[in-house]
Amino acid sequence: MKDIDILVSEVGPRDGLQSIAAILPTEIKNAWVRAQADAGFREIEVGSFVPPSILPQMADTAEVVAAALTLTNLNVAVLVPNLRGAEGAIASGAHKISIPFSVSETHSLKNVRRNHQQMFDEVTRIAELVAAQESPPHFEAGLSTAFGCTIEGAVSEDLVVRSAEKLMRCGVAEVGLSDTTGYANPQQVRRLLRKVQSAIGAENITGVHLHNTRGLGLANALAAIEEGITTIDSSLGGIGGCPFAPGASGNIVTEDLVFMLEAMGLNTGIDIDKLLDVRNILRTALPDEPLYGFTPDAGLPKGFRKGEKRND
Numbered sequence: 001m002k003d004i005d006i007l008v009s010e011v012g013p014r015d016g017l018q019s020i021a022a023i024l025p026t027e028i029k030n031a032w033v034r035a036q037a038d039a040g041f042r043e044i045e046v047g048s049f050v051p052p053s054i055l056p057q058m059a060d061t062a063e064v065v066a067a068a069l070t071l072t073n074l075n076v077a078v079l080v081p082n083l084r085g086a087e088g089a090i091a092s093g094a095h096k097i098s099i100p101f102s103v104s105e106t107h108s109l110k111n112v113r114r115n116h117q118q119m120f121d122e123v124t125r126i127a128e129l130v131a132a133q134e135s136p137p138h139f140e141a142g143l144s145t146a147f148g149c150t151i152e153g154a155v156s157e158d159l160v161v162r163s164a165e166k167l168m169r170c171g172v173a174e175v176g177l178s179d180t181t182g183y184a185n186p187q188q189v190r191r192l193l194r195k196v197q198s199a200i201g202a203e204n205i206t207g208v209h210l211h212n213t214r215g216l217g218l219a220n221a222l223a224a225i226e227e228g229i230t231t232i233d234s235s236l237g238g239i240g241g242c243p244f245a246p247g248a249s250g251n252i253v254t255e256d257l258v259f260m261l262e263a264m265g266l267n268t269g270i271d272i273d274k275l276l277d278v279r280n281i282l283r284t285a286l287p288d289e290p291l292y293g294f295t296p297d298a299g300l301p302k303g304f305r306k307g308e309k310r311n312d
Contacts, residue, residue: 003267005266006261006266006267006268007042007043007207007231008041008234008257008268009044009207010036010041010234010236011209011234011235011240011251012032012237012240012254013029013033013046013047013064014047014048014078014079015209015233015235016236016237016239016251017029017239018048018050018058020057020239020240020286020289022286022288022289024285024286026063029047030064030067031281032236032281032282033046033068034067034071036236036275037068037072037074038274039274039278040269040275041074041269042075043074044068044074044075045077045233046061046078047060048061048080049061049062049078049080049081049088049089049092050079061078061092062088062091062092065089069093075095075096076093076094077097078092079100081099081100081112082099082122083129086099089137090133095138096137096138096140097126097130097138098142098176099122099139100112100142101119101123101144101163102144102145102149103144103145103146103155103163104151104152104155105152107152108144110151111144116163120170124171126139127139127172128171130171131171138173138174139171139172141167141175142176142177142209143160143167143175143176144178145178146160146178146179147177147192148179148183149180149181150181157191161195161199164196164205165199168200168204174203174204174206175196175200176208178210179208180211181211182211182212182214182217183213183214185216185219185220186219187223189208189220189223189227190224190226190227193208193227193229194227197227202228206231207233208221208224209233210224210232210233210251211251212251212252217250217252217253218260232257233252234251234253234254234257235251235253236253236254236255236278237253237282237291237292237293237296238250238251238252238254238256238291239251239286239289239291239292253294255272255276255293256293256294256295258295259272259295259300273300276295276296
C-alpha cells in the first residue's frame with residue numbers, strides 16, 4: 001500500500017462518547033477500536049484522562065489504551081486536561097497526548113477551570129514531563145474555539161496566532177485548530193491556517209478538528225487540505241461534540257469524510273466497506289443515539305473504487 005495522503009484520526013471513542021449520557025462498556029469500546037484498526041485506521045483517540053466524577057464515560061480510558069496498544073500500526077491517542085491527566089496518559093503508554101487550549105478564556109474556565117496563564121503554565125509542566133521520558137509521547141495542543149465561541153462569540157484571529165506561538169514556546173510538538181462550536185466556514189479556515197502557518201511554520205500545524213454543526217464540516221475539511229493540512233479528525237456516525245459548549249454538537253462523519261477523500265483520489269489507507277460495517281457496533285450498543293452520515297444511507301456509487309482519480 002502506498003503512503004497515505006490524508007490521515008483520518010478517529011475521535012469517536014473520546015469526543016463522541018463524552019457527549020452522550022450512555023456509558024459504553026469497555027469491551028464494546030475495545031471492539032470498536034479493533035474494528036476500525038482492522039479497517040485501516042492509523043490513529044484513534046481512544047479516551048481522555050479526566051476525573052470520572054466529571055466524565056464517567058471516560059473512567060476506563062487506561063484499560064482501553066492497554067487494549068489498543070496490542071494492535072499493530074495504530075497510533076493510540078488520548079486527550080488530557082492537565083498535568084495529572086498527562087501523568088496518567090504517560091503511565092498508560094499512549095503514543096500521543098493532546099491538551100485543549102481554549103482561545104476563548106471564558107470557555108477555558110468552563111472546560112478545564114483554568115485561565116490562559118494557568119493553562120500556559122500547565123502546558124509547560126506537561127512538556128517538561130514529556131521531555132523527561134525515555135520514549136516520549138507526541139504532545140499536541142489543540143486551539144479550541146479557534147473559530148468562535150458559543151459563550152463569547154467572535155474570537156480574535158490575532159489571539160489564536162499569539163496563543164499558537166506561545167504554546168510552541170511552552171514546548172508542545174505542534175498545535176492544531178479546533179472548531180469546537182461549529183462556527184467555521186471555508187474562507188475562515190483558509191485565512192486562519194495561513195496566519196498560523198506563517199507564524200509557527202506549516203510543519204508545526206498538520207491537523208484540524210472540525211464540527212459539522214451547520215453543515216460545513218466537509219467543506220471546511222477540504223479547505224484545510226488545500227492549505228496543506230494532512231490530518232483530519234472525525235467521528236464514526238458523527239456522534240459527539242463538546243459538553244461545555246452549548247449547542248456544539250456534530251463531529252464530521254467519518255464515513256462521509258473517508259468517502260469524499262477516496263472519491264477525490266486521495267489515499268486514506270482505509271477499507272471503506274469495512275468501515276461501514278463498524279457502524280453496526282454502535283447501532284447495536286447505542287440504539288437510542290442517532291447516527292449521522294449520507295454515505296452509509298446511500299451506499300457507495302456503482303463501480304466505485306477507492307483512491308481512484310476521476311475525470312468526470
